[in-house]
Amino acid sequence: MISASFLASSARSGRGSPLRAGALAGITAPLVVAAVFAQSAERPKFEVASVKLFADRSPMAVRPMPGGRLVATAPVKLLIMNAYGFQRSEIVGGPDWINTDWYEIDAKAEDNADRAGVMLMLQSLLEDRFQMRVHRETRETPVYALVVDKNGPKLAAPKEGECPTTEAAAPACGQMRISPSPAGVRMEGSRVPISELVRVLAVAARQPVLDRTALSGLFDIRLQFIDEPPGAPPSDSPGPSVFAAVQEQLGLKLESAKGPVEFLVIDHVERPTAN
Numbered sequence: 001m002i003s004a005s006f007l008a009s010s011a012r013s014g015r016g017s018p019l020r021a022g023a024l025a026g027i028t029a030p031l032v033v034a035a036v037f038a039q040s041a042e043r044p045k046f047e048v049a050s051v052k053l054f055a056d057r058s059p060m061a062v063r064p065m066p067g068g069r070l071v072a073t074a075p076v077k078l079l080i081m082n083a084y085g086f087q088r089s090e091i092v093g094g095p096d097w098i099n100t101d102w103y104e105i106d107a108k109a110e111d112n113a114d115r116a117g118v119m120l121m122l123q124s125l126l127e128d129r130f131q132m133r134v135h136r137e138t139r140e141t142p143v144y145a146l147v148v149d150k151n152g153p154k155l156a157a158p159k160e161g162e163c164p165t166t167e168a169a170a171p172a173c174g175q176m177r178i179s180p181s182p183a184g185v186r187m188e189g190s191r192v193p194i195s196e197l198v199r200v201l202a203v204a205a206r207q208p209v210l211d212r213t214a215l216s217g218l219f220d221i222r223l224q225f226i227d228e229p230p231g232a233p234p235s236d237s238p239g240p241s242v243f244a245a246v247q248e249q250l251g252l253k254l255e256s257a258k259g260p261v262e263f264l265v266i267d268h269v270e271r272p273t274a275n
Contacts, residue, residue: 044117045124046070049107051272057102064118068109075102076130076269083122084134086264087202094266103272132269138262143208145257146198146246148215154251155219158191176200176221184226184239191218204242205254208261213252223249 054073062072062082072079076098080091109121126132176189176196187200194215202209204227225245226238239245246252 043124044109044113044121045128046107046121047110049105049125049129051125051129052104054102054104064115066112068111068113068118070105070107070118070122072105073102074105075099076126079103079105079122079126080132080134080264080266083119083126084264085119086262087199087208089202089207090261091264091266094269097271098266098269101271126269129272130269133267135265135267136262137265138260140258141208141261143210143257143259143261144201144205144254145210145212145259146194146201147212147253147255149247149251149253152251153213153215154249155215155221158218158220174218178203181224183224185224185242187223187225188221190220192221193218197221201242201246201254208259209254210257210259210261221250 056073058073060074060078062070062074062078064070077088077091077094080086080098081088105125107121107125109118113121173191174189174193174196176187176192176199178200179186179188185204187204189196194211194213197219198209198211204225223242223245225240225242227242240248243254246254
């Protein structure tokens with residue numbers, strides 16, 4: 001069965017806007033590069049922000065809204081994933097409560113900021129209210145390499161016309177969505193690059209994924225599988241694992257490998273100050 005945390009981990013972020021998304025515990029790979037984040041006076045901040053401990057455990061969400069507003073009900077780890085654009089497996093360090101304490105955030109920018117601007121403001125909020133300090137490190141670590149299978153890719157070329165708009169939650173062009181389905185988990189996206197497929201596969205595989213397909217261009221991608229952690233005993237649920245589905249449905253393959261991966265390291269974080 002697909003879990004709420006699995007779906008939350010698929011939240012769209014992207015390194016270019018500021019980071020990417022379970023915890024890769026006990027990493028012992030050698031450090032390759034370390035870079036400390038400078039606390040920038042130029043980084044924008046919300047004009048007003050409310051931060052409250054949240055006990056209802058309603059569905060996780062981190063939602064940039066029109067007009068430069070941010071509405072969230074989420075644990076701190078998910079806030080960090082969205083703010084900096086890292087996947088869960090690429091965030092290390094920090095106390096246990098960042099995974100268990102949920103917070104309700106309602107914040108508003110002074111002007112009509114776009115999503116990238118709102119995520120930069122969320123970084124500022126984490127620094128100011130949670131006293132969070134982080135740095136980036138590149139480490140050689142176990143990964144999955146996405147490669148083309150021996151029989152070649154089975155990726156569909158984009159259809160003519162606009163991206164689907166029949167569902168309110170349909171993903172925008174260039175993005176993929178993870179959602180539950182009667183048969184397990186469905187990943188879908190229109191006009192997406194391989195980099196976007198890699199991003200969501202890292203959520204399902206619970207480990208960083210590197211693109212070694214050498215494929216360029218945009219594709220319409222549909223992938224159906226059962227959410228089973230690697231190494232888990234086979235379940236009674238019909239359907240392929242994400243590894244089998246990638247090979248059977250996309251003509252690609254996830255292979256165990258090692259490679260350089262950028263991690264976000266949490267050096268310090270505190271429970272937030274009162275409003």
